[in-house]
Amino acid sequence: MELNSRVVAAEGVVHGWLVRHSIRLLRISLGAVFLGFGFLKYFPGVSPAQDLTVTTTRLLTFGLIPDHLGLVLVATLECVIGLVLIAGRGLRGIVYLLTLELAGILSPVVLLPGRLFSGPYHAPTLEGQYVLKDVILVAAAMVVATGFRGARISLPEPGPVSDRG
Template identity: 55%
Template sequence: MNALLVRGNRATQWLGTNSVDILRISLGLIFLGFGVLKFFPGASPAEALVMRTIDTLTLGVISGQGAVVLTAVLECFIGLTLVTGKLLRTGLLVLGMSLVGIMSPLVLFFGDLFPGTPTLEAQYVLKDIVLAAAGLVVAAKALAAAPLRLRA
């Protein structure tokens, strides 16, 4: 019985030490993968939704393929910062700002996304809720490890 407790404690310690880093890297790979797809016209299932969302949010200032490329650059930057841990706080800040755009179709186009049952685009946006929650966990650890220094 004691051997099981010792193994359980080791597993708990290992999880406590490594799980958030594994989550950070996994989240980074997802952002990097989705971002890279957007560099290839027609490869991303979210391409039309990205164009429509960015066009609406920027009142037409950024539209079409430019909106998709901007999103691709941001997602790749977020992904690289999460995977490498370099510029992590900056990447988390960009992620936080990007979440407004990522989640806005739920408000802007709710009727189109949920005409009865969720469309494929709706499912794509809904999975972003989990990504946002994962980002919060990663941010909590990153900010706790390197607290903000306020200048007087």
């Protein structure tokens, strides 16, 4: 067997593994991120996003929820989302909570743009970068959300291998 054939065969093995496991691993890693960052919020002064979370929650709730309670509620929401994503059970319900959470996570872009983009030439601050990286969480959540209705990655029909990107 020539080298090219071996490479193509190895790619096929790796691709098959990715098709079978990548969405599950994405779901579990997304859950671990939510669980980890949510857990930190239970301990005052530990989460780097604590002040931003408190300020955003205060704005979104019109100050009706006390800051400490709002932080605990966000922490609990994030931990529940994380645990459900890791367990892989109850995904239908968690997709709706995840949508609510992601709207809250990204809302500082609209509610606090001066705080997020006050670097030189309106470059993102560290908090701004923290919020902007959450776009990746949104994309990951979108992929995971397709799974509760049965969407799956599938292997293509056998045929010539192309180098499409």
